[in-house]
Amino acid sequence: MDVVETASALLIGNELLTGKVKDENLHVLATTLRSLGIQLRAALVVPDVPETLVTEIDRLRRSTDLVVTSGGVGPTHDDVTMQAVADAFGEPLVENTEIRALLERVYGERLTEGHLRMALVPRSARVVITNDVPWPTVVVQNVWIMPGVPQLFRMKLMALRSQVRGPVSFHSQAVYTKLDEGVLKPLLDAVVSEHPKVEVGSYPKWFDDRYSTKLTFDATSVAELHAAVKHFLELLPDGEPQWQE
Amino acid sequence: MDVVETASALLIGNELLTGKVKDENLHVLATTLRSLGIQLRAALVVPDVPETLVTEIDRLRRSTDLVVTSGGVGPTHDDVTMQAVADAFGEPLVENTEIRALLERVYGERLTEGHLRMALVPRSARVVITNDVPWPTVVVQNVWIMPGVPQLFRMKLMALRSQVRGPVSFHSQAVYTKLDEGVLKPLLDAVVSEHPKVEVGSYPKWFDDRYSTKLTFDATSVAELHAAVKHFLELLPDGEPQWQE
Numbered sequence: 001m002d003v004v005e006t007a008s009a010l011l012i013g014n015e016l017l018t019g020k021v022k023d024e025n026l027h028v029l030a031t032t033l034r035s036l037g038i039q040l041r042a043a044l045v046v047p048d049v050p051e052t053l054v055t056e057i058d059r060l061r062r063s064t065d066l067v068v069t070s071g072g073v074g075p076t077h078d079d080v081t082m083q084a085v086a087d088a089f090g091e092p093l094v095e096n097t098e099i100r101a102l103l104e105r106v107y108g109e110r111l112t113e114g115h116l117r118m119a120l121v122p123r124s125a126r127v128v129i130t131n132d133v134p135w136p137t138v139v140v141q142n143v144w145i146m147p148g149v150p151q152l153f154r155m156k157l158m159a160l161r162s163q164v165r166g167p168v169s170f171h172s173q174a175v176y177t178k179l180d181e182g183v184l185k186p187l188l189d190a191v192v193s194e195h196p197k198v199e200v201g202s203y204p205k206w207f208d209d210r211y212s213t214k215l216t217f218d219a220t221s222v223a224e225l226h227a228a229v230k231h232f233l234e235l236l237p238d239g240e241p242q243w244q245e
Numbered sequence: 246m247d248v249v250e251t252a253s254a255l256l257i258g259n260e261l262l263t264g265k266v267k268d269e270n271l272h273v274l275a276t277t278l279r280s281l282g283i284q285l286r287a288a289l290v291v292p293d294v295p296e297t298l299v300t301e302i303d304r305l306r307r308s309t310d311l312v313v314t315s316g317g318v319g320p321t322h323d324d325v326t327m328q329a330v331a332d333a334f335g336e337p338l339v340e341n342t343e344i345r346a347l348l349e350r351v352y353g354e355r356l357t358e359g360h361l362r363m364a365l366v367p368r369s370a371r372v373v374i375t376n377d378v379p380w381p382t383v384v385v386q387n388v389w390i391m392p393g394v395p396q397l398f399r400m401k402l403m404a405l406r407s408q409v410r411g412p413v414s415f416h417s418q419a420v421y422t423k424l425d426e427g428v429l430k431p432l433l434d435a436v437v438s439e440h441p442k443v444e445v446g447s448y449p450k451w452f453d454d455r456y457s458t459k460l461t462f463d464a465t466s467v468a469e470l471h472a473a474v475k476h477f478l479e480l481l482p483d484g485e486p487q488w489q490e
Contacts, residue, residue: 009290015446017285018415019276020461023268026290031264040262042297043290045254045271052287075430076447077437107427114430149451170263182352185320185359192322201260202321206394216265 002164004065004142007033009043010056012071012081013148016045024150025070032157037166038066048072053084061088061143066164071148073138075114085140086122093120098127099136133159168220173229174245176211177236180204184213187235195228197221247409249310249387252278254288255301257316257326258393261290269395270315277402282411282465283311293317298329306333306388311409316393318383320359330385331367338365343372344381378404413465418474419490421456422481425449429458432480440473442466 009029015021026043033040041064046052053072060067072081086093100119107115121127127136135152137159138145146156177184181204192200201216215232219225229244236242254274260266271288278285286309291297298317305312317326331338345364352360366372372381380397382404383390391401422429426449437445446461460477464470474489481487 014444015448015461016271017275017288018279018463019272020417020446021448022272026261027264027267030262034263041292043262045288045290047286074447074449075426076433077430078446110428112427112430115427117430118427149449151451172265181320182357182360182363183355185322185357185362188321199259201265201323202319203260203266204319204394206396216260218263 003167004038004164005167006039006041006064007066007068008041008060008064010053010060010067010069011043011045011148012048012053012069014047014078016071017047025146025148025153028150028154028157029068029070032161033166034170036161036164037168037170038164039166048078048080050080050084050087053080054087057085057088057143061141065142067143068146068160069143070146070153073118073145073147075117079117081145082120082122082138085143085145088143089122089124089140091123091140094123095119096121096125096127096136096138098129102136128159128163130159130162132162170218170220171222171225173217173225175215175217175229175232175242176213176245177215177240177242178212179236179240180212184215187232188215190235191228191232194231195219195224197224198228200228200232248412249283249409250412251284251286251309252311252313253286253305253309255298255305255312255314256288256290256393257293257298257314259292259323261316262292270391270393270398273395273399273402274313274315277406278411279415281406281409282413282415283409284411293323293325295325295329295332298325299332302330302333302388306386310387312388313391313405314388315391315398318363318390318392320362324362326390327365327367327383330388330390333388334367334369334385336368336385339368340364341366341370341372341381341383343374344383347381373404373408375404375407377407415463415465416467416470418462418470420460420462420474420477420487421458421490422460422485422487423457424481424485425457429460432477433460435480436473436477439476440464440469442469443473445473445477 016023121138122140125138125140137156146153199218203214217229261268366383367385370383370385382401391398444463448459462473
Protein backbone atom coordinates (compact mmCIF):
# COMPACT_ATOMS: atom_id res chain seq x y z
CA MET A 1 0.00 0.00 0.00
CA ASP A 2 1.50 3.34 -1.09
CA VAL A 3 1.00 6.34 1.19
CA VAL A 4 0.43 9.51 -0.82
CA GLU A 5 -0.47 12.95 0.43
CA THR A 6 -1.56 14.92 -2.62
CA ALA A 7 -3.27 14.17 -5.91
CA SER A 8 -4.41 15.88 -9.09
CA ALA A 9 -6.87 14.93 -11.81
CA LEU A 10 -6.66 15.38 -15.56
CA LEU A 11 -10.02 14.99 -17.30
CA ILE A 12 -9.42 14.54 -21.00
CA GLY A 13 -11.79 15.03 -23.89
CA ASN A 14 -13.18 17.62 -26.29
CA GLU A 15 -16.64 16.35 -25.40
CA LEU A 16 -16.34 17.75 -21.86
CA LEU A 17 -15.48 21.22 -23.18
CA THR A 18 -18.13 21.35 -25.89
CA GLY A 19 -20.87 20.27 -23.51
CA LYS A 20 -21.61 17.06 -25.42
CA VAL A 21 -20.84 15.05 -22.31
CA LYS A 22 -21.24 16.08 -18.69
CA ASP A 23 -18.33 14.94 -16.56
CA GLU A 24 -19.34 12.40 -13.93
CA ASN A 25 -15.88 11.36 -12.80
CA LEU A 26 -14.47 14.31 -10.86
CA HIS A 27 -17.01 14.10 -8.08
CA VAL A 28 -16.60 10.38 -7.50
CA LEU A 29 -12.81 10.73 -7.64
CA ALA A 30 -12.87 13.64 -5.17
CA THR A 31 -15.07 11.71 -2.75
CA THR A 32 -12.91 8.59 -3.02
CA LEU A 33 -9.62 10.41 -2.46
CA ARG A 34 -11.10 12.31 0.48
CA SER A 35 -12.22 9.10 2.11
CA LEU A 36 -8.69 7.74 1.65
CA GLY A 37 -7.17 10.79 3.37
CA ILE A 38 -5.60 12.10 0.16
CA GLN A 39 -5.76 15.79 -0.76
CA LEU A 40 -6.98 16.45 -4.30
CA ARG A 41 -5.12 19.66 -5.13
CA ALA A 42 -6.50 20.51 -8.57
CA ALA A 43 -8.40 19.12 -11.53
CA LEU A 44 -7.92 20.14 -15.15
CA VAL A 45 -10.29 19.58 -18.01
CA VAL A 46 -8.42 19.60 -21.32
CA PRO A 47 -9.11 18.75 -24.98
CA ASP A 48 -7.62 15.81 -26.92
CA VAL A 49 -4.56 17.85 -27.91
CA PRO A 50 -1.38 15.78 -27.50
CA GLU A 51 0.97 18.69 -26.69
CA THR A 52 -1.41 19.99 -24.01
CA LEU A 53 -1.66 16.56 -22.45
CA VAL A 54 2.09 16.00 -22.40
CA THR A 55 2.69 19.40 -20.78
CA GLU A 56 0.01 18.93 -18.14
CA ILE A 57 0.85 15.32 -17.30
CA ASP A 58 4.49 16.27 -16.86
CA ARG A 59 3.59 19.24 -14.65
CA LEU A 60 1.09 17.33 -12.51
CA ARG A 61 3.25 14.24 -11.98
CA ARG A 62 5.95 16.50 -10.56
CA SER A 63 3.69 18.71 -8.44
CA THR A 64 1.48 16.07 -6.80
CA ASP A 65 2.16 12.58 -5.44
CA LEU A 66 -0.56 10.93 -7.49
CA VAL A 67 -2.14 11.82 -10.85
CA VAL A 68 -5.37 10.29 -12.10
CA THR A 69 -6.27 10.76 -15.76
CA SER A 70 -9.77 10.14 -17.10
CA GLY A 71 -10.57 9.60 -20.76
CA GLY A 72 -8.78 9.34 -24.08
CA VAL A 73 -7.99 5.63 -23.82
CA GLY A 74 -9.14 3.32 -26.58
CA PRO A 75 -8.28 2.52 -30.16
CA THR A 76 -9.51 5.55 -32.15
CA HIS A 77 -7.77 8.70 -33.43
CA ASP A 78 -9.05 10.80 -30.51
CA ASP A 79 -7.59 8.42 -27.91
CA VAL A 80 -4.27 10.10 -27.30
CA THR A 81 -3.73 9.65 -23.56
CA MET A 82 -1.39 6.59 -23.60
CA GLN A 83 0.96 8.24 -26.10
CA ALA A 84 0.88 11.48 -24.10
CA VAL A 85 1.79 9.73 -20.84
CA ALA A 86 4.60 7.89 -22.64
CA ASP A 87 5.88 11.21 -24.06
CA ALA A 88 5.62 12.90 -20.66
CA PHE A 89 7.91 10.21 -19.23
CA GLY A 90 10.13 10.10 -22.34
CA GLU A 91 9.29 6.46 -23.04
CA PRO A 92 8.07 4.56 -26.10
CA LEU A 93 4.79 2.66 -26.22
CA VAL A 94 5.29 -1.11 -26.13
CA GLU A 95 2.85 -3.99 -26.35
CA ASN A 96 1.84 -5.40 -22.98
CA THR A 97 1.55 -9.18 -23.17
CA GLU A 98 -1.06 -9.48 -20.40
CA ILE A 99 -3.38 -6.97 -22.08
CA ARG A 100 -2.81 -8.56 -25.50
CA ALA A 101 -3.73 -11.98 -24.11
CA LEU A 102 -6.87 -10.51 -22.55
CA LEU A 103 -7.89 -8.83 -25.83
CA GLU A 104 -7.37 -12.09 -27.70
CA ARG A 105 -9.54 -13.90 -25.19
CA VAL A 106 -12.31 -11.28 -25.31
CA TYR A 107 -12.45 -10.62 -29.05
CA GLY A 108 -11.37 -14.02 -30.40
CA GLU A 109 -11.67 -14.15 -34.16
CA ARG A 110 -13.11 -10.65 -34.31
CA LEU A 111 -9.82 -9.14 -33.02
CA THR A 112 -8.60 -6.26 -35.25
CA GLU A 113 -5.48 -4.13 -35.42
CA GLY A 114 -7.65 -1.44 -33.83
CA HIS A 115 -8.33 -3.55 -30.77
CA LEU A 116 -4.64 -4.38 -30.45
CA ARG A 117 -3.80 -0.68 -30.08
CA MET A 118 -5.32 -1.02 -26.61
CA ALA A 119 -2.41 -3.30 -25.62
CA LEU A 120 0.13 -0.49 -26.16
CA VAL A 121 1.36 1.07 -22.91
CA PRO A 122 4.37 3.18 -21.87
CA ARG A 123 7.43 0.96 -21.38
CA SER A 124 7.67 1.32 -17.60
CA ALA A 125 3.92 0.80 -17.09
CA ARG A 126 2.70 -1.68 -14.55
CA VAL A 127 -0.68 -3.31 -14.86
CA VAL A 128 -2.82 -3.51 -11.73
CA ILE A 129 -5.21 -6.44 -11.55
CA THR A 130 -7.15 -7.20 -8.38
CA ASN A 131 -9.79 -9.75 -7.45
CA ASP A 132 -12.45 -7.04 -7.61
CA VAL A 133 -11.17 -5.50 -10.84
CA PRO A 134 -9.97 -8.19 -13.25
CA TRP A 135 -9.68 -5.65 -16.08
CA PRO A 136 -6.14 -4.26 -16.05
CA THR A 137 -5.52 -0.70 -14.89
CA VAL A 138 -2.41 0.88 -16.38
CA VAL A 139 -0.15 2.83 -14.02
CA VAL A 140 3.05 4.63 -15.02
CA GLN A 141 5.06 5.62 -11.94
CA ASN A 142 2.56 7.91 -10.11
CA VAL A 143 0.09 8.31 -12.99
CA TRP A 144 -3.07 6.18 -13.02
CA ILE A 145 -4.63 6.02 -16.48
CA MET A 146 -8.38 5.56 -16.26
CA PRO A 147 -11.08 5.34 -18.93
CA GLY A 148 -13.60 8.19 -19.22
CA VAL A 149 -16.70 5.95 -19.35
CA PRO A 150 -18.15 6.54 -15.85
CA GLN A 151 -18.96 2.89 -15.08
CA LEU A 152 -15.42 1.81 -15.95
CA PHE A 153 -13.86 4.78 -14.19
CA ARG A 154 -15.68 3.85 -10.99
CA MET A 155 -14.69 0.21 -11.33
CA LYS A 156 -11.02 1.12 -11.71
CA LEU A 157 -11.20 3.41 -8.68
CA MET A 158 -11.62 0.22 -6.68
CA ALA A 159 -8.20 -0.89 -7.96
CA LEU A 160 -6.77 2.49 -6.88
CA ARG A 161 -8.37 2.08 -3.45
CA SER A 162 -6.61 -1.23 -3.02
CA GLN A 163 -3.16 0.29 -3.64
CA VAL A 164 -2.96 3.79 -2.18
CA ARG A 165 -4.04 5.64 0.91
CA GLY A 166 -3.35 9.02 2.54
CA PRO A 167 -1.32 9.71 5.68
CA VAL A 168 -4.34 10.99 7.66
CA SER A 169 -8.10 10.74 8.01
CA PHE A 170 -10.33 13.75 7.46
CA HIS A 171 -13.18 14.36 9.89
CA SER A 172 -16.06 16.62 8.99
CA GLN A 173 -19.09 18.22 10.50
CA ALA A 174 -21.72 20.47 8.95
CA VAL A 175 -23.92 23.08 10.64
CA TYR A 176 -26.97 24.54 8.94
CA THR A 177 -28.33 27.96 9.86
CA LYS A 178 -30.90 30.46 8.67
CA LEU A 179 -28.42 33.33 9.06
CA ASP A 180 -26.90 34.75 5.89
CA GLU A 181 -23.19 35.08 5.18
CA GLY A 182 -23.09 38.84 5.82
CA VAL A 183 -24.22 38.22 9.40
CA LEU A 184 -22.06 35.13 9.85
CA LYS A 185 -18.83 36.73 8.65
CA PRO A 186 -17.54 38.06 12.02
CA LEU A 187 -18.45 34.79 13.77
CA LEU A 188 -16.60 32.74 11.16
CA ASP A 189 -13.61 35.07 11.24
CA ALA A 190 -13.34 34.46 15.00
CA VAL A 191 -13.53 30.68 14.58
CA VAL A 192 -11.06 30.62 11.69
CA SER A 193 -8.54 32.72 13.58
CA GLU A 194 -8.76 30.66 16.78
CA HIS A 195 -8.74 27.23 15.07
CA PRO A 196 -6.16 27.50 12.29
CA LYS A 197 -5.98 23.74 11.75
CA VAL A 198 -9.70 23.45 11.05
CA GLU A 199 -10.87 24.24 7.54
CA VAL A 200 -14.11 26.18 7.63
CA GLY A 201 -16.34 26.45 4.58
CA SER A 202 -19.42 28.60 4.13
CA TYR A 203 -21.95 27.80 1.41
CA PRO A 204 -25.02 29.96 0.88
CA LYS A 205 -28.14 28.15 -0.26
CA TRP A 206 -30.60 30.04 -2.39
CA PHE A 207 -34.25 29.30 -2.95
CA ASP A 208 -34.45 26.93 0.02
CA ASP A 209 -36.69 27.63 3.01
CA ARG A 210 -34.92 25.18 5.28
CA TYR A 211 -31.65 27.04 5.69
CA SER A 212 -29.64 29.95 4.28
CA THR A 213 -26.06 28.87 4.87
CA LYS A 214 -24.29 25.57 5.34
CA LEU A 215 -21.08 25.74 7.35
CA THR A 216 -18.59 22.92 7.05
CA PHE A 217 -15.77 22.13 9.45
CA ASP A 218 -12.96 19.76 8.44
CA ALA A 219 -9.90 18.64 10.37
CA THR A 220 -7.59 15.69 10.78
CA SER A 221 -8.05 15.86 14.59
CA VAL A 222 -11.48 15.04 16.00
CA ALA A 223 -10.78 17.10 19.12
CA GLU A 224 -9.86 20.18 17.11
CA LEU A 225 -12.91 19.67 14.92
CA HIS A 226 -15.26 19.51 17.91
CA ALA A 227 -13.64 22.53 19.56
CA ALA A 228 -14.17 24.65 16.44
CA VAL A 229 -17.80 23.59 16.03
CA LYS A 230 -18.47 24.24 19.74
CA HIS A 231 -16.88 27.69 19.47
CA PHE A 232 -19.04 28.53 16.45
CA LEU A 233 -22.24 27.36 18.16
CA GLU A 234 -21.43 29.50 21.22
CA LEU A 235 -21.11 32.56 18.98
CA LEU A 236 -24.56 32.11 17.44
CA PRO A 237 -27.23 34.45 18.88
CA ASP A 238 -29.21 32.83 21.70
CA GLY A 239 -32.03 30.67 20.41
CA GLU A 240 -30.95 31.00 16.75
CA PRO A 241 -32.08 27.79 15.06
CA GLN A 242 -29.34 25.49 13.77
CA TRP A 243 -28.88 21.82 13.12
CA GLN A 244 -25.91 19.61 12.56
CA GLU A 245 -25.01 16.68 10.37
CA MET B 246 -21.40 42.79 -28.69
CA ASP B 247 -17.82 41.54 -28.27
CA VAL B 248 -16.61 38.84 -30.64
CA VAL B 249 -14.35 36.35 -28.85
CA GLU B 250 -12.88 33.16 -30.21
CA THR B 251 -11.58 31.28 -27.16
CA ALA B 252 -12.52 30.93 -23.52
CA SER B 253 -11.40 29.21 -20.35
CA ALA B 254 -13.12 28.44 -17.07
CA LEU B 255 -11.82 28.61 -13.50
CA LEU B 256 -13.99 26.71 -11.03
CA ILE B 257 -13.06 27.80 -7.53
CA GLY B 258 -13.69 26.08 -4.23
CA ASN B 259 -12.30 23.50 -1.82
CA GLU B 260 -15.76 21.92 -1.79
CA LEU B 261 -15.38 20.80 -5.43
CA LEU B 262 -12.09 19.03 -4.66
CA THR B 263 -13.21 17.36 -1.44
CA GLY B 264 -16.36 16.02 -3.04
CA LYS B 265 -18.67 17.98 -0.73
CA VAL B 266 -20.24 19.66 -3.72
CA LYS B 267 -20.62 18.30 -7.23
CA ASP B 268 -19.88 20.92 -9.85
CA GLU B 269 -22.93 21.80 -11.94
CA ASN B 270 -21.54 24.84 -13.73
CA LEU B 271 -18.98 23.52 -16.20
CA HIS B 272 -21.49 21.66 -18.30
CA VAL B 273 -23.93 24.56 -18.62
CA LEU B 274 -21.04 26.94 -19.36
CA ALA B 275 -19.63 24.58 -22.02
CA THR B 276 -23.01 24.23 -23.68
CA THR B 277 -23.64 27.98 -23.62
CA LEU B 278 -20.26 28.89 -25.08
CA ARG B 279 -20.61 26.24 -27.76
CA SER B 280 -23.99 27.62 -28.80
CA LEU B 281 -22.40 31.08 -29.03
CA GLY B 282 -19.64 29.78 -31.33
CA ILE B 283 -16.94 30.24 -28.68
CA GLN B 284 -14.27 27.56 -28.10
CA LEU B 285 -13.84 26.56 -24.46
CA ARG B 286 -10.16 25.63 -24.38
CA ALA B 287 -9.75 24.40 -20.80
CA ALA B 288 -11.34 24.35 -17.38
CA LEU B 289 -9.49 24.30 -14.07
CA VAL B 290 -10.85 23.32 -10.71
CA VAL B 291 -8.81 24.91 -7.92
CA PRO B 292 -9.04 25.36 -4.14
CA ASP B 293 -9.61 28.70 -2.31
CA VAL B 294 -5.88 29.44 -2.24
CA PRO B 295 -5.23 33.08 -3.17
CA GLU B 296 -1.77 32.56 -4.76
CA THR B 297 -3.10 29.73 -6.93
CA LEU B 298 -6.02 31.87 -8.08
CA VAL B 299 -3.85 34.86 -8.92
CA THR B 300 -1.45 32.71 -10.94
CA GLU B 301 -4.20 30.92 -12.85
CA ILE B 302 -6.32 34.02 -13.53
CA ASP B 303 -3.28 35.81 -14.85
CA ARG B 304 -2.35 32.87 -17.06
CA LEU B 305 -5.85 32.29 -18.41
CA ARG B 306 -6.63 35.96 -19.12
CA ARG B 307 -3.51 36.08 -21.32
CA SER B 308 -4.03 32.72 -23.06
CA THR B 309 -7.75 32.94 -23.91
CA ASP B 310 -10.00 35.79 -25.05
CA LEU B 311 -12.55 35.26 -22.30
CA VAL B 312 -12.25 33.85 -18.78
CA VAL B 313 -15.24 32.82 -16.68
CA THR B 314 -14.72 32.20 -12.97
CA SER B 315 -17.23 30.36 -10.82
CA GLY B 316 -17.33 30.53 -7.03
CA GLY B 317 -15.54 32.27 -4.20
CA VAL B 318 -17.62 35.44 -4.27
CA GLY B 319 -19.40 36.56 -1.12
CA PRO B 320 -18.54 38.06 2.22
CA THR B 321 -16.84 35.24 4.13
CA HIS B 322 -13.18 34.31 4.69
CA ASP B 323 -13.25 31.64 1.96
CA ASP B 324 -14.49 34.11 -0.68
CA VAL B 325 -11.19 35.14 -2.18
CA THR B 326 -11.98 35.49 -5.88
CA MET B 327 -12.47 39.29 -6.09
CA GLN B 328 -9.16 39.97 -4.37
CA ALA B 329 -7.42 37.40 -6.57
CA VAL B 330 -8.76 38.98 -9.78
CA ALA B 331 -7.70 42.42 -8.50
CA ASP B 332 -4.21 41.06 -7.74
CA ALA B 333 -3.98 39.35 -11.12
CA PHE B 334 -4.60 42.74 -12.77
CA GLY B 335 -2.45 44.63 -10.24
CA GLU B 336 -5.38 46.72 -9.04
CA PRO B 337 -6.83 47.54 -5.63
CA LEU B 338 -10.38 46.63 -4.61
CA VAL B 339 -12.66 49.68 -4.45
CA GLU B 340 -16.29 50.07 -3.42
CA ASN B 341 -18.70 50.07 -6.34
CA THR B 342 -21.48 52.60 -5.75
CA GLU B 343 -24.10 50.74 -7.80
CA ILE B 344 -23.58 47.50 -5.87
CA ARG B 345 -23.50 49.35 -2.55
CA ALA B 346 -26.82 51.04 -3.36
CA LEU B 347 -28.30 47.68 -4.29
CA LEU B 348 -27.11 46.06 -1.03
CA GLU B 349 -28.59 48.96 0.97
CA ARG B 350 -31.89 48.51 -0.83
CA VAL B 351 -31.96 44.73 -0.32
CA TYR B 352 -30.75 44.49 3.29
CA GLY B 353 -32.06 47.83 4.66
CA GLU B 354 -31.48 48.05 8.39
CA ARG B 355 -30.01 44.54 8.52
CA LEU B 356 -27.02 45.63 6.41
CA THR B 357 -23.69 44.62 8.00
CA GLU B 358 -20.03 45.26 7.25
CA GLY B 359 -20.01 41.69 5.98
CA HIS B 360 -22.63 42.44 3.36
CA LEU B 361 -20.74 45.55 2.28
CA ARG B 362 -17.70 43.45 1.40
CA MET B 363 -19.75 42.31 -1.59
CA ALA B 364 -19.57 45.86 -3.00
CA LEU B 365 -15.77 45.67 -3.30
CA VAL B 366 -14.58 45.09 -6.87
CA PRO B 367 -11.28 45.57 -8.75
CA ARG B 368 -10.84 49.24 -9.72
CA SER B 369 -11.27 48.78 -13.47
CA ALA B 370 -14.31 46.50 -13.09
CA ARG B 371 -17.46 47.19 -15.01
CA VAL B 372 -20.83 46.07 -13.82
CA VAL B 373 -23.15 44.42 -16.34
CA ILE B 374 -26.85 44.86 -15.70
CA THR B 375 -29.42 43.75 -18.25
CA ASN B 376 -33.21 43.67 -18.33
CA ASP B 377 -33.12 39.91 -17.82
CA VAL B 378 -30.44 39.99 -15.12
CA PRO B 379 -30.94 42.96 -12.82
CA TRP B 380 -28.33 41.63 -10.37
CA PRO B 381 -24.96 43.07 -11.33
CA THR B 382 -22.34 40.86 -12.93
CA VAL B 383 -18.77 42.01 -12.33
CA VAL B 384 -16.40 41.97 -15.32
CA VAL B 385 -12.73 42.97 -15.24
CA GLN B 386 -11.38 43.36 -18.77
CA ASN B 387 -11.91 39.84 -20.19
CA VAL B 388 -12.67 38.10 -16.87
CA TRP B 389 -16.30 37.45 -15.93
CA ILE B 390 -16.70 36.81 -12.21
CA MET B 391 -19.64 34.52 -11.52
CA PRO B 392 -21.04 33.05 -8.31
CA GLY B 393 -20.74 29.31 -7.73
CA VAL B 394 -24.37 28.76 -6.70
CA PRO B 395 -25.75 27.01 -9.81
CA GLN B 396 -29.01 28.98 -10.04
CA LEU B 397 -27.12 32.29 -9.88
CA PHE B 398 -24.40 31.08 -12.24
CA ARG B 399 -27.04 30.20 -14.83
CA MET B 400 -28.79 33.52 -14.39
CA LYS B 401 -25.56 35.43 -14.93
CA LEU B 402 -24.77 33.39 -18.05
CA MET B 403 -27.73 35.22 -19.59
CA ALA B 404 -25.84 38.48 -19.03
CA LEU B 405 -22.79 36.95 -20.70
CA ARG B 406 -24.93 35.82 -23.62
CA SER B 407 -26.12 39.38 -24.14
CA GLN B 408 -22.56 40.72 -24.45
CA VAL B 409 -20.33 38.22 -26.23
CA ARG B 410 -20.49 35.87 -29.17
CA GLY B 411 -18.06 33.78 -31.21
CA PRO B 412 -16.88 34.41 -34.77
CA VAL B 413 -18.53 31.24 -36.12
CA SER B 414 -21.36 28.78 -35.58
CA PHE B 415 -20.67 25.15 -34.82
CA HIS B 416 -22.76 22.50 -36.60
CA SER B 417 -22.98 18.98 -35.28
CA GLN B 418 -24.28 15.59 -36.20
CA ALA B 419 -24.18 12.31 -34.32
CA VAL B 420 -24.26 8.77 -35.70
CA TYR B 421 -24.94 5.75 -33.49
CA THR B 422 -23.73 2.27 -34.42
CA LYS B 423 -23.48 -1.19 -32.92
CA LEU B 424 -19.88 -1.56 -34.13
CA ASP B 425 -17.14 -1.22 -31.54
CA GLU B 426 -14.20 1.19 -31.71
CA GLY B 427 -11.69 -1.49 -32.70
CA VAL B 428 -13.71 -2.16 -35.86
CA LEU B 429 -14.47 1.50 -36.48
CA LYS B 430 -10.89 2.71 -36.21
CA PRO B 431 -9.83 2.33 -39.90
CA LEU B 432 -13.12 3.89 -41.08
CA LEU B 433 -12.67 6.86 -38.78
CA ASP B 434 -9.02 7.27 -39.75
CA ALA B 435 -10.11 7.54 -43.40
CA VAL B 436 -12.77 10.15 -42.59
CA VAL B 437 -10.47 12.18 -40.33
CA SER B 438 -7.71 12.24 -42.94
CA GLU B 439 -10.03 13.26 -45.80
CA HIS B 440 -12.00 15.89 -43.83
CA PRO B 441 -9.42 17.73 -41.73
CA LYS B 442 -11.78 20.61 -40.90
CA VAL B 443 -14.35 18.29 -39.38
CA GLU B 444 -13.81 17.26 -35.78
CA VAL B 445 -14.72 13.60 -35.32
CA GLY B 446 -15.37 12.16 -31.87
CA SER B 447 -15.88 8.52 -30.95
CA TYR B 448 -17.54 7.58 -27.66
CA PRO B 449 -18.02 3.96 -26.64
CA LYS B 450 -21.15 3.20 -24.69
CA TRP B 451 -21.06 0.35 -22.22
CA PHE B 452 -23.93 -1.60 -20.76
CA ASP B 453 -26.40 -0.31 -23.37
CA ASP B 454 -28.13 -2.65 -25.83
CA ARG B 455 -29.13 0.12 -28.22
CA TYR B 456 -25.70 1.01 -29.53
CA SER B 457 -21.97 0.47 -28.89
CA THR B 458 -20.41 3.66 -30.18
CA LYS B 459 -21.59 7.22 -30.72
CA LEU B 460 -19.73 9.13 -33.41
CA THR B 461 -19.91 12.90 -33.43
CA PHE B 462 -19.07 15.20 -36.32
CA ASP B 463 -18.55 18.93 -35.76
CA ALA B 464 -17.69 21.66 -38.22
CA THR B 465 -18.22 25.34 -38.86
CA SER B 466 -19.29 24.55 -42.46
CA VAL B 467 -22.53 22.63 -42.98
CA ALA B 468 -21.33 21.36 -46.36
CA GLU B 469 -18.11 19.97 -44.89
CA LEU B 470 -20.05 18.42 -42.04
CA HIS B 471 -22.46 16.65 -44.38
CA ALA B 472 -19.63 15.45 -46.63
CA ALA B 473 -17.82 13.85 -43.68
CA VAL B 474 -20.95 12.13 -42.37
CA LYS B 475 -21.78 10.88 -45.88
CA HIS B 476 -18.24 9.53 -46.29
CA PHE B 477 -18.46 7.71 -42.94
CA LEU B 478 -21.85 6.16 -43.77
CA GLU B 479 -20.51 4.90 -47.12
CA LEU B 480 -17.65 3.17 -45.31
CA LEU B 481 -19.98 1.22 -43.00
CA PRO B 482 -20.52 -2.43 -44.00
CA ASP B 483 -23.65 -2.91 -46.16
CA GLY B 484 -26.77 -3.22 -44.06
CA GLU B 485 -24.97 -2.34 -40.78
CA PRO B 486 -27.60 -0.68 -38.61
CA GLN B 487 -27.00 3.00 -37.74
CA TRP B 488 -29.08 5.99 -36.88
CA GLN B 489 -28.47 9.70 -36.77
CA GLU B 490 -29.36 12.61 -34.59
